Amino acid sequence: MRLEQRERTPVALAVGAPVAAVALSLALAVLPLWAAGAPIGPAFVAMVKGALGSRFALSETLTRATPLILTGLAVVVAFRARLWNIGAEGQLYLGAMAAVLVGSGAVVLSPVVMIPLVLVAGAAAGALLMLVPTLLKTRLGVDEVVTTLLLNFVVLLFVQMMLEGPMQDPMSLGWPQSAPIIPEATLPPVLERTRVHAGLIVAIAAALVVWIMMERTVWGFEIRATGANPDAARFAGMRIGWIMVRVGLISGALAGLAGVSEVAGLKGYLTRDLSPGFGYSGIAVAMLAQLHPLGVLAAAFFVAAVFVGADSMSRALGVSSYIANLIVATALLTMLLAGLVTRYRIRWR
Amino acid sequence: MGDILDILTTAAFWAAAIRIATPLIFGTLGELICERAGVLNLGIEGIMTAGALTGWLSVYLGADLATGVLLAALVGVVFGLLHGLFTVPLGLSQHVTGIGITLLATSLSYFVYRVVLPDTSSPPRIDAFPPVAAELGGIPVLGPLLFQQTALTWLALLAVIVVAYVLYRTPVGLAVRTVGENPAAAEAQGIDVTVVRIGAVMVGSALMAVGGAFLTMSAFNAFFFEMVNGRGWICIALVVFASWQPGKALLGALLFGAFDAYQVRLQQTVGSLVPYQLFLMLPYLLSILALVVMSRRAAYPKALMIPYRKGER
Numbered sequence: 001m002r003l004e005q006r007e008r009t010p011v012a013l014a015v016g017a018p019v020a021a022v023a024l025s026l027a028l029a030v031l032p033l034w035a036a037g038a039p040i041g042p043a044f045v046a047m048v049k050g051a052l053g054s055r056f057a058l059s060e061t062l063t064r065a066t067p068l069i070l071t072g073l074a075v076v077v078a079f080r081a082r083l084w085n086i087g088a089e090g091q092l093y094l095g096a097m098a099a100v101l102v103g104s105g106a107v108v109l110s111p112v113v114m115i116p117l118v119l120v121a122g123a124a125a126g127a128l129l130m131l132v133p134t135l136l137k138t139r140l141g142v143d144e145v146v147t148t149l150l151l152n153f154v155v156l157l158f159v160q161m162m163l164e165g166p167m168q169d170p171m172s173l174g175w176p177q178s179a180p181i182i183p184e185a186t187l188p189p190v191l192e193r194t195r196v197h198a199g200l201i202v203a204i205a206a207a208l209v210v211w212i213m214m215e216r217t218v219w220g221f222e223i224r225a226t227g228a229n230p231d232a233a234r235f236a237g238m239r240i241g242w243i244m245v246r247v248g249l250i251s252g253a254l255a256g257l258a259g260v261s262e263v264a265g266l267k268g269y270l271t272r273d274l275s276p277g278f279g280y281s282g283i284a285v286a287m288l289a290q291l292h293p294l295g296v297l298a299a300a301f302f303v304a305a306v307f308v309g310a311d312s313m314s315r316a317l318g319v320s321s322y323i324a325n326l327i328v329a330t331a332l333l334t335m336l337l338a339g340l341v342t343r344y345r346i347r348w349r
Numbered sequence: 350m351g352d353i354l355d356i357l358t359t360a361a362f363w364a365a366a367i368r369i370a371t372p373l374i375f376g377t378l379g380e381l382i383c384e385r386a387g388v389l390n391l392g393i394e395g396i397m398t399a400g401a402l403t404g405w406l407s408v409y410l411g412a413d414l415a416t417g418v419l420l421a422a423l424v425g426v427v428f429g430l431l432h433g434l435f436t437v438p439l440g441l442s443q444h445v446t447g448i449g450i451t452l453l454a455t456s457l458s459y460f461v462y463r464v465v466l467p468d469t470s471s472p473p474r475i476d477a478f479p480p481v482a483a484e485l486g487g488i489p490v491l492g493p494l495l496f497q498q499t500a501l502t503w504l505a506l507l508a509v510i511v512v513a514y515v516l517y518r519t520p521v522g523l524a525v526r527t528v529g530e531n532p533a534a535a536e537a538q539g540i541d542v543t544v545v546r547i548g549a550v551m552v553g554s555a556l557m558a559v560g561g562a563f564l565t566m567s568a569f570n571a572f573f574f575e576m577v578n579g580r581g582w583i584c585i586a587l588v589v590f591a592s593w594q595p596g597k598a599l600l601g602a603l604l605f606g607a608f609d610a611y612q613v614r615l616q617q618t619v620g621s622l623v624p625y626q627l628f629l630m631l632p633y634l635l636s637i638l639a640l641v642v643m644s645r646r647a648a649y650p651k652a653l654m655i656p657y658r659k660g661e662r
Contacts, residue, residue, distance in 0.1 A: 001438060003658065032457075036464045084444050142637075142644040143589070145391065145444060149582040150633040161626035283448055320463030325456030332449040333431075336441050 003344040021338035025331035038319045050312020051305035059194030065304035069203035070258035071282025072296040078251040081227045087148030088255035089279025090155035094129045095122035095256025096263040100178045100270045103185035114185040126256020127249040134248030138241040178270035187265035199261030211293035284332040356614045364493040370606030374505040375560025376584035377598040379553040386549030387529035387652040391447025394581030395454030396428050400558025402458040405565035405572040408475040425558025426551045433547035440656030472571040499567045513595040529650035532657040586636040
C-alpha cells in the first residue's frame with residue numbers, strides 16, 4: 001500500500017468524504033444498539049426526533065452546541081499551529097470560575113458593562129491557564145500534551161476546593177455550589193420559551209472572528225505557517241515562541257468563554273458538574289470540522305444533536321446515553337480517515 | 350512533625366507505595382514500548398479503562414482471574430492494533446488518533462458497563478486476586494512488601510525484567526529500538542518498520558490494559574466511572590521521567606507510588622488544617638514538575654511521532 005499526495009482534491013471527494021465519515025459513524029452505532037437489545041429503527045427515529053424534531057428539540061441542540069462551538073474553536077486555533085492543547089476542559093472551568101467571581105455580586109453595574117466584564121474575566125482566566133503549558137513548551141521544551149491534560153485534573157480539584165470552601169454559596173445548604181450569577185451579568189435568552197441564550201451569539205461571533213483571523217490576517221498566516229512547517233517559518237524570520245504564546249492565549253481564552261457561556265447563560269451558578277466533557281468533545285468537534293473555524297459551527301451542531309438525541313432516545317428506550325460519546329468518538333476516527341483520502345490517493349500494489 | 354516522618358519507616362507504607370505503583374508500572378512500560386518504536390500512544394487512558402472493565406466484567410460473568418487478565422490484555426491488543434493501523438501505515442496524527450482511541454475506549458467501556466448493569470448505583474464486587482502468600486505475610490518487612498501483594502504486582506515486577514531484557518538483549522528489542530531511532534536504517538537492515546511498530550504498539554497496549562485491570566481485579570474489586578482518573582497521563586509523564594528506560598520506569602513509578610501513599614497518610618495527620626483537594630492535586634503537580642525537570646535532558650527516541658513512509662525522506 002502506498003500513499004500518494006494529491007495535487008488537488010476533487011470537489012466531490014472534499015464534500016463526500018466527511019459526509020461519508022459521519023454517516024459511517026452513525027451506521028456503526030447499530031452495533032452497540034444491537035448489543036443493548038434496542039430496536040434499531042425506532043432508536044434512530046427517537047434520536048433524530050429528540051435532537052431536531054420540534055422547536056424545543058432544536059433549541060436544546062442549539063443550547064448544547066454553544067459551548068462546543070467555543071471549545072471546538074479553542075482546539076482549532078491550537079491544533080492549526082500544532083500546539084496540542086488538550087486542556088480545554090480545565091480552561092473552561094477556570095473561565096466559569098472567573099465569571100462567578102466577578103459576576104455574582106462582587107461588582108454590580110448595568111448589564112452593558114457586566115456582561116462584557118464576565119466574558120473578559122472568563123476569557124482571561126482560560127488564557128492565563130493555557131499560558132503555563134505554552135511557556136513551559138516554548139521556554140523549557142516540556143511537552144504540552146501531558147501538562148494540559150494533567151492541569152485538567154488540577155483545575156477540577158481546585159474548583160471543588162473552592163466550591164466547598166471560600167466560594168460556597170452560604171444559601172446552598174451545604175451543597176458544593178457557588179453563589180448565583182446576578183441578573184445584570186446573566187447572558188439573556190435569545191429565543192422565547194427556550195434555553196438558548198446570548199452565549200450562542202458570542203460563539204457564532206467568535207467563529208467568524210477566528211475565521212477572519214486565520215484566513216485574512218498576518219497572525220493567521222503565521223499560525224498556519226508555524227503549524228505547516230515550523231522550521232520553514234523560523235527560517236522565514238517568524239518568532240515561533242511568540243506565535244505559540246499568542247496561539248495559547250487565544251485558545252485558552254476561547255475555552256474560558258465556553259465556561260462563561262455555560263455558567264452565565266445556562267446554569268446560573270458553578271458546580272463540579274458544569275461540563276460533561278465539553279473540553280474533550282471540543283477535540284472531536286475540531287476534527288469533524290477538519291480544523292476549519294466555520295466548519296466548527298456545523299460540527300458542533302452535529303455533536304450537540306448526537307448528545308441531545310441520545311439523551312432523548314435513552315429516556316424513551318432505556319439505552320445508555322453513553323452511546324452519544326461512542327458515536328462522537330467513532331466520528332472523530334472516521335473523520336481522520338476522511339481527511340486522509342482527501343489529501344492522499346491510496347495505491348494498492 | 351516526628352509522626353510525619355515516622356510514616357516513612359513503616360513497612361505498611363512501603364507496601365502501599367508498591368501497590369499504588371503497580372498500575373503505573375504496567376502503564377509506563379506499555380507506553381515506553383510504544384514510544385521506543387516511535388509511536389506516541391495517547392490511547393493509554395482509554396485502554397486502561399477498557400482493561401479495567403474487561404478484567405472486572407470477565408470475572409463478574411464467571412471467568413477465572415487469569416482469564417480475566419488475558420481478556421483485558423486482548424482488548425488492549427485490539428485497541429493497540431487500531432492505533433497502530435491509523436498511525437503507522439496511514440501516518441495519521443498520533444496525537445489526534447490517540448485522543449480518539451481514549452474517547453472510544455472510555456465510552457465503549459462505560460456503554461458496555463451500562464448494558465450489563467443498566468441502573469445500579471453500587472457497583473458489584475468480585476473476588477479479586479488474593480495476596481500471593483498470605484501465610485508468609487507475617488514475616489517482617491518482606492511479608493507486607495512482597496508476600497501480601499497480589500499476583501498482578503509480581504507480574505508487574507516481572508514485566509520490568511522481561512521488557513528490559515527483550516529491549517536490550519534480543520534482536521526483537523534491537524528492531525524496536527532501531528525503528529524508533531532510525532527507521533530508514535532499520536529498513537536497510539531488512540526490518541519491516543510497519544510490522545515492528547504496529548507490533549510494539551499492540552504489546553504496549555496490552556500492558557496498559559493489564560495495568561487498568563489491576564484497578565478492578567486487585568485494588569478496588571469493582572468498576573467505577575472515571576476510576577483510571579488520569580493514571581494514563583501520569584504514565585506518559587513517567588516515561589519521560591524514566592528517559593525511556595524500563596529500570597528507571599520502575600523507579601519512577603515506585604517513587605510516585607511512595608509519594609502518593611505519603612500524601613494519603615499526610616491527609617490523615619494534618620488533613621484538618623489543609624483542604625483535602627490540595628493533597629489530591631499533588632500527584633498531578635508532581636508529574637508536571639517531573640516533566641519540567643527532566644525535559645531538559647530528555648533523550649527522545651529520534652523518530653518519535655514521525656511517520657515513516659518507504660522511500661520518502
